[in-house]
Amino acid sequence: KQEVTQIPAALSVPEGENLVLNCSFTDSAIYNLQWFRQDPGKGLTSLLLIQSSQREQTSGRLNASLDKSSGRSTLYIAASQPGDSATYLCAVIPNDYKLSFGAGTTVTVRA
Amino acid sequence: GAGVSQSPSNKVTEKGKDVELRCDPISGHTALYWYRQSLGQGLEFLIYFQGNSAPDKSGLPSDRFSAERTGGSVSTLTIQRTQQEDSAVYLCASSLGGLGANEQFFGPGTRLTVL
Numbered sequence A: 001k002q003e004v005t006q007i008p009a010a011l012s013v014p015e016g017e018n019l020v021l022n023c024s025f026t027d028s029a030i031y032n033l034q035w036f037r038q039d040p041g042k043g044l045t046s047l048l049l050i051q052s053s054q055r056e057q058t059s060g061r062l063n064a065s066l067d068k069s070s071g072r073s074t075l076y077i078a079a080s081q082p083g084d085s086a087t088y089l090c091a092v093i094p095n096d097y098k099l100s101f102g103a104g105t106t107v108t109v110r111a
Numbered sequence B: 001g002a003g004v005s006q007s008p009s010n011k012v013t014e015k016g017k018d019v020e021l022r023c024d025p026i027s028g029h030t031a032l033y034w035y036r037q038s039l040g041q042g043l044e045f046l047i048y049f050q051g052n053s054a055p056d057k058s059g060l061p062s063d064r065f066s067a068e069r070t071g072g073s074v075s076t077l078t079i080q081r082t083q084q085e086d087s088a089v090y091l092c093a094s095s096l097g098g099l100g101a102n103e104q105f106f107g108p109g110t111r112l113t114v115l
Helices: none
Strands: A004-007 A010-014 A019-025 A032-038 A044-051 A056-059 A062-067 A072-077 A086-093 A105-110 B005-007 B010-013 B019-024 B031-038 B042-050 B065-069 B075-079 B088-095 B110-114
Touching: A004 A086, A010 A019, A019 A032, A019 A086, A019 A105, A032 A062, A032 A072, A044 A056, A044 A062, A044 A072, A072 A086, B005 B088, B010 B019, B019 B110, B031 B075, B042 B065, B042 B075, B075 B088
Parallel strands: A010 A105, B010 B110
Antiparallel strands: A004 A019, A019 A072, A032 A044, A032 A086, A056 A062, A062 A072, A086 A105, B005 B019, B019 B075, B031 B042, B031 B088, B065 B075, B088 B110
C-alpha cells in the first residue's frame, strides 16, 4: 500500500522567506504527482501536476521537483507572502486514478 | 468556466437518517471521483466513475454508502442510516479522462455533521 508522508507538519516563516515543503512516498511506481493547496473550510486547489517523465514543474513563484527513484517531491515557494498561508497537500497517482494523499503541511507566513 | 460544484455546503443530520450529497463536475469531464476528508483518516478515495463504465466502488467504507451518476454528469453520494463516524468533509473531483495523466479538479466539499 502506498504511504505518503509530508514533513514538516507545520511551518511558520516571516514574509519574504522561501518555503520548502517535502513529500515522500513508499512505492516509486507512480504515474503522476499532484500538489494542492487547501484553505480552512475550503476544497482543494490544484497547484501543479508533475508527470512521471518530468523532473520538475514551475508555475509563477511555485516550483515542484520529482525524484521517482528516491520517492521524493519538493515544493518550493519563492518570496512567501501572507496569502500563501494554507495547508499544502501532495498526492501521488499510481497507474490508475486513486490519489493517495499525504497529511499535509500547514504553512503560516507572518507579515 | 465553472468549476466543480457541490451541494449542500454544510449538512447537519441526526444519527440514523439518510443523506444525499450532490456533485456537478466540470462540463466535458468524463471522470468523476468522490473522496472523504476526516480528522483521523486524512483524505481517502471512495468511488470513481468513468464514462459509461461500471464504477470503481472499492473505497466505499460500508454498504450504507452508495453513489450514482446520471447521464454521465451529475453524481449523488447517498449515506443511509448515518453514524457519527460518517462526520467528515466529502469532496468531489472531476478530470478530462480517467487515467492518472489527468489532473483532478476538486469542488469546495460538503461538510457533514452527524449528531
